C-alpha cells in the first residue's frame with residue numbers, strides 16, 4: 459500500500475495522511491510496553507507513516523528517548539523520511555506534577571537543545587509550545603522558534619490549542635504550518651471560528667484525540683478500571699453518567715460500522731479524514747494491533763449517506779462532559 463500524503467499548511471512539507479501520536483507510549487494512559495511501543499513506531503514507518511508527534515514533557519523526556527531509540531534502530535531509508543513534531547513549554551516537577559508553561563525565548567532554545575539531544579536528530583521538523591504561556595506574547599515564543607529555524611535546528615513553526623486571535627498573531631510573526639488541536643466526532647469546537655481562521659491563513663490542523671482518548675474507539679468498556687496515573691481517570695467524559703451517555707453514542711456508531719463491515723475506530727478516524735485535505739489525524743496507537751486498525755481507516759470511504767448517518771448518531775455537541783478537567787480547561791486558548 460502506498461501511503462497517501464497531505465500538505466502541512468501552504469508553507470510546510472507533505473506528511474503522511476495519518477500521523478502517529480506517541481504520547482500514550484510514555485505517559486497519561488497508564489503503563490505501556492516499551493518493546494511493543496518501539497515495534498509500533500517501526501511498523502508505522504514501514505507502512506509509510508512519516509509524521510511522529512511527541513512532547514518533551516511526555517514522561518519528562520521518556521517519549522523523546524523512546525522515539526530516538528526507534529529512529530536509531532529503524533532502517534536508514536525509513537529514518538530519513540520521519541518527520542518529528544515536538545511540543546515544549548509544559549513545566550513538570552519530580553513527582554510528575556504540572557506547574558505551568560514557559561514560552562520565554564531563552565527557555566524555548568533551552569528546551570530545543572535538550573530535545574535534539576534526546577531524539578538524536580539534527581533538526582526538529584515542527585516545533586510548537588504546548589499551551590500559550592500567559593506571561594509571554596506569542597510573538598516572542600514564535601520569534602524564538604524562527605531563530606532556531608534560521609540556524610537549522612528546526613524546520614517549521616506549529617501551534618497547539620490556541621484560539622483565532624493567537625493564530626493570527628503567530629502567523630503574522632512567522633509562517634505557521636499547523637495547529638495541533640483536539641478534533642473528533644465528539645469534539646467539534648474548532649468548526650465555528652478556529653477552522654475558518656486556519657483555512658483563511660493556509661494553516662493545517664493536526665487533529666489529536668480523534669478517538670477521544672479511546673472513548674469512541676469501540677474498545678472502551680463501561681467497567682474498565684483506570685490506574686491513578688491515567689488521564690482518563692480524571693477526564694470528565696469518562697466519569698459516571700457522562701461515560702454511560704458517551705458510550706451510548708459509541709453504540710450508535712457501532713451499528714453504522716457493522717453495516718459497513720469496518721470497526722468503530724475506523725469510522726471515527728475516517729470521519730476526521732473526510733473533513734478536508736488540510737486535516738491530518740494523529741492516532742495514538744501504542745500497539746501494532748491498534749496501529750493496523752487505525753491505518754485501515756485510510757481505506758474507508760464515507761459517502762453522503764454514511765456521513766448523514768454518522769451525524770445523526772453523533773450530532774455536534776452530543777458528548778457529555780468537558781474535554782479536560784477544569785484546571786486544564788483554563789489553559790486552553792480555544793474554549
Ligand SMILES: NC(=O)c1ccc[n+]([C@@H]2O[C@H](COP(=O)([O-])OP(=O)(O)OC[C@H]3O[C@@H](n4cnc5c(N)ncnc54)[C@H](OP(=O)(O)O)[C@@H]3O)[C@@H](O)[C@H]2O)c1
Nearest residue numbers: 479480481482666667668669670671672675742743748751
Ligand atoms: N497538543 C495537545 O494538546 C495534545 C494533547 C493530547 C495528545 N496530543 C498528541 O496527539 C496524539 C494522539 O492523541 P491521543 O493519544 O489522545 O489520541 P486517541 O487516538 O484519541 O487515543 C488513543 C488511545 O485510544 C485507544 N485506542 C483504541 N483503539 C485504538 C486504535 N485503533 N488506534 C489508536 N488508539 C486506539 C488507545 O488506548 P488503550 O491503549 O488504552 O486502548 C490509545 O491510547 C498523542 O499521542 C499526542 O502526540 C496532543
